[in-house]
Amino acid sequence: MPFKTLRPSKAVIFFVVLLTLFSVAVSAFASTESTAPIVENSNVAWWVWPLVLFVVTFVLGILAVLGGVGGGVLFVPIIGGFFPFNIDFVRGAGLLVALAGALAAGPGLLKRNLASLRLALPVALIASTAAIGGAMIGLALSPNLVNTLLGATILFIVIIMGTAKKSDFPNVPKPDNLAQSLGIMGIYREESLGKDVEWTVHKTPQGLALFIVIGIMAGMFGLGAGWANVPVLNLLMGAPLKISVATSKFLLSITDTSAAWIYLNQGAVLPMIVVPSIVGIMLGSMVGVKILVKAKPKAIKWMVIGLLLFAGLRSLLKGLEIWK
Amino acid sequence: MSNERTKASEEQIIYANILNKGMWFGLILLIITFIIYITGVLPSYVPIEELAKTPAGSTVPYWSMRAHEFNQAFNIPTGWGWTALAGKGDYMNFIGIAILAGLSVVCYIAILPILIRKKETPYVIIAIVEIAILALAASGILKTGGH
Numbered sequence: 001m002p003f004k005t006l007r008p009s010k011a012v013i014f015f016v017v018l019l020t021l022f023s024v025a026v027s028a029f030a031s032t033e034s035t036a037p038i039v040e041n042s043n044v045a046w047w048v049w050p051l052v053l054f055v056v057t058f059v060l061g062i063l064a065v066l067g068g069v070g071g072g073v074l075f076v077p078i079i080g081g082f083f084p085f086n087i088d089f090v091r092g093a094g095l096l097v098a099l100a101g102a103l104a105a106g107p108g109l110l111k112r113n114l115a116s117l118r119l120a121l122p123v124a125l126i127a128s129t130a131a132i133g134g135a136m137i138g139l140a141l142s143p144n145l146v147n148t149l150l151g152a153t154i155l156f157i158v159i160i161m162g163t164a165k166k167s168d169f170p171n172v173p174k175p176d177n178l179a180q181s182l183g184i185m186g187i188y189r190e191e192s193l194g195k196d197v198e199w200t201v202h203k204t205p206q207g208l209a210l211f212i213v214i215g216i217m218a219g220m221f222g223l224g225a226g227w228a229n230v231p232v233l234n235l236l237m238g239a240p241l242k243i244s245v246a247t248s249k250f251l252l253s254i255t256d257t258s259a260a261w262i263y264l265n266q267g268a269v270l271p272m273i274v275v276p277s278i279v280g281i282m283l284g285s286m287v288g289v290k291i292l293v294k295a296k297p298k299a300i301k302w303m304v305i306g307l308l309l310f311a312g313l314r315s316l317l318k319g320l321e322i323w324k
Numbered sequence: 325m326s327n328e329r330t331k332a333s334e335e336q337i338i339y340a341n342i343l344n345k346g347m348w349f350g351l352i353l354l355i356i357t358f359i360i361y362i363t364g365v366l367p368s369y370v371p372i373e374e375l376a377k378t379p380a381g382s383t384v385p386y387w388s389m390r391a392h393e394f395n396q397a398f399n400i401p402t403g404w405g406w407t408a409l410a411g412k413g414d415y416m417n418f419i420g421i422a423i424l425a426g427l428s429v430v431c432y433i434a435i436l437p438i439l440i441r442k443k444e445t446p447y448v449i450i451a452i453v454e455i456a457i458l459a460l461a462a463s464g465i466l467k468t469g470g471h
Contacts, residue, residue, distance in 0.1 A: 046373040050362065084376075088391040099424060100351065107344035113332040117339060117435075121447060125454050132461050139468040143390065182446050189330045196330055253343070254454070257428045261461040264418070264425060265403050266468055268391035271417035272372060275358040278351075 053083070054276040057097070061284020066295055067304025069161070070252065071281040072098030072224030074304070077154050077311035080147070081318060085273055087143045087150075091222025092263035093273045095135075095256045098224030100278045101285065102252035114246035116186050119201065119239060124251055126208050127215035127225070128258040134219025135262035141220075144319045150221050151316025157227045158309050161301070164231050169197065172238035178204040188243065201237040210236065219259035224252045335435040335442075342434050346427040354420030361413040368413040370398050403464025429458045 057071075060078065064071045076094040080087045109115035138146060175185065185200035201207070210232050218225040229248035233239045239247065263269055317323035332340070360366055375387045379397060386394055395402060401409075409415035432455045439448045460466065 044376060046376060047362070049376065084385065085387050086390055086394075089387065089394075092391075096421060096424070100347075103343060103347040103350075103424060103427060107340040107347070110336050110340035110343070111332055113330055113336070117333065117336045118447075121450050121454070125450050125457070128454065128461075129457050132457070132466065136466060136468045139391065183444075187329050254428050254458075257425050258458055258461040260425045261458070262466060262468070263391075264421065265462075265464040265466070266391055267395040267400050267402050267406075269418070269421065270375070270387065271358060271361060271414055271421075272375060273387075274421065275354055275361075275417060279355065282351075 050272055050276040053079070053273065054280040057277045057280030058284040058287075061281040061286075062288040062291060063284075063300070063304055063307065064281070065285050065288025066292055066300040068301060069304060069308075070098055070224035070226040070249075071101050071285070072222065072252075072256075073154075073157060073227055074308065074311070075277065075281070076222050077150060077308070077315045079273075079277070080150070081311050081314035085270070087146050088139065088263075088266075088268040089270045089273055091138060091146075092260070092268040093270070093277050094222035094224075095218075095260040095263060096269070096274050097277050097281050098222075098252050099256040099260055100282060101224070102249055102256065104282060106250045106253050109246040109250055112246075113186065113188050114242055115250035116184075116239075116243060116247050118182065118184050118186065119233070119243070120247050120251050120254070122182055122184070122204075123208065123211050123233075123247075124254040127211045127218070127251065127255040130212045130215025131219035131255050131259040132262055134216035134221075135259040136219075137216070138220035138222070139262070139266055139268065144321065146221070146319070147315045148319030151312050151314070151319055153217060153221060153223075154308055154312030154315060158305055158312060160227060160231065161305050161308070164235070166230075166234060166241050168241045169199075170234065170238040170240070172200055172202045174202065175200040176202045176204050178208075186243070188240075190240075190242070197240060199240050199243055201233075201239050203236055203238070207232050207237040215255055218252075218255055219262070222259070222263070225255060226252065335438040338438065339431045339435050342431045343427060346423065346430065350420050350423035350427065353423065354417060357413075357416040357420055361417055364413065366411070366413040366416065369400070369409050369415055372414070402467075426462065429455055429462070432458070 056079070057075065060074045061071055064074055072094045075097050076090055079085065079093070080090040083090070106115065110117065179185070179201045184204065185198070187196050187198050190197045214225045214228045214232070217223065217228070226248045229251055230244050233244035233248060234241050314323065361368060362372065370386075376385050378385045382389070386397060389397065394400070406415050406418050410419060432451050436448065436451050436455075439451055
């Protein structure tokens, strides 16, 4: 594997080159969108599309791991912004991409007691119910409005990623009444400290209220909601960072399931988009985990933020019909 | 090393095991059916090469249409209507997708007896309501307006 021998700086250069190639390739295909009324589309062999989608999602899978974000949040704005597929199908695929990633990671996180069922179950109930509403709203809105709101959301995520602080072990002086009655607490082994860490949460009602908003946004835009789950679980409710990240990832397997069913039942799922994307993201994530050992996470985090900024602006301007 | 205190609960382990097996089963099935789809071993309801074509009277290719327009163009049933087309190369992929999307309900049903046995009343209620919510989402009863 050539990746194993890459030095951090070379890895960054490698990704910049890869991204440039990716942008050129995507732009070439994106141009067919503007020529959609002409039957020139049929000149592109059908197999080119799943292949390009696979390559792009493979790269996104690598970047998602290195940037510490879920695949869905990169997938929807980039595929929606630069591929000729309708945003309905892209959102349906985005949910299934995020779902597949969560299903793959979930079992390991649960077994290692990093993802907590006691924390996830109440949150999932709120978020998955809201995600159904979000999916229904999203499918009823016009594509331009969806793109505009999606672009604004992605730009908001960029701000969150760029500014939000994280706390490894937030101080929770006392669990609130709801957390206490639900018994939301646990113990996990923190290998970096070589000791067991006991945790609980507070401000549970406020946290659950925010998950209504998160669920609606996840369903409406087909985004995995890790970007919002983690800050709420970690910074507001006070769960340790590892527990927050792991529970958030597992949580997506429930939140995205409910919204995915709405898209599936409304016929907003095209296997030609879904399957190469799922396989591409999953394989990319595996490679990403290997590169993570060598790469500079900070540099890549900023690269991902730059990519999201670009994709968010593209969605926003597409929705406003400024950049069609 | 982890000890008894840091071990995952019984229901958590069962949930994880079902999720793991179901995920691999659904994913492998999805890949197999996709290969069947793209190799044309079975005929597709909507031929894959049609997706990029712009139909007469339209300004966009099929895959640029909104979902309800696409369904209308090919007379595709919504809800669980796809099961009638599951023998076709393209809709066969929906079996794997439905398995992946249905896994959470199965996991909830599996842990419910454990929660009841442990007398975790709030979590029993949460699990039952979640099963109902996911079943409602999967049922196809909920329709989007505006079309």
